Amino acid sequence: MVKPTEDLIRSRAHALWELAGRPEGRQDEFWREAERELSADPANNAEEASDTFTE
Numbered sequence: 001m002v003k004p005t006e007d008l009i010r011s012r013a014h015a016l017w018e019l020a021g022r023p024e025g026r027q028d029e030f031w032r033e034a035e036r037e038l039s040a041d042p043a044n045n046a047e048e049a050s051d052t053f054t055e
Contacts, residue, residue: 013035016033
């Protein structure tokens with residue numbers, strides 16, 4: 001498992017938050033999803049959009 005940097009997680013979590021319409025009070029949810037995505041992807045490809053938080 002690849003351990004992503006905090007900056008990489010923060011950037012991905014922000015992108016997920018924006019994709020979801022910038023909801024308030026869900027920062028932990030986006031952080032965990034970003035961490036999960038980046039840890040699972042050996043290339044740490046944050047360019048790939050997640051469908052987890054989009055409607």
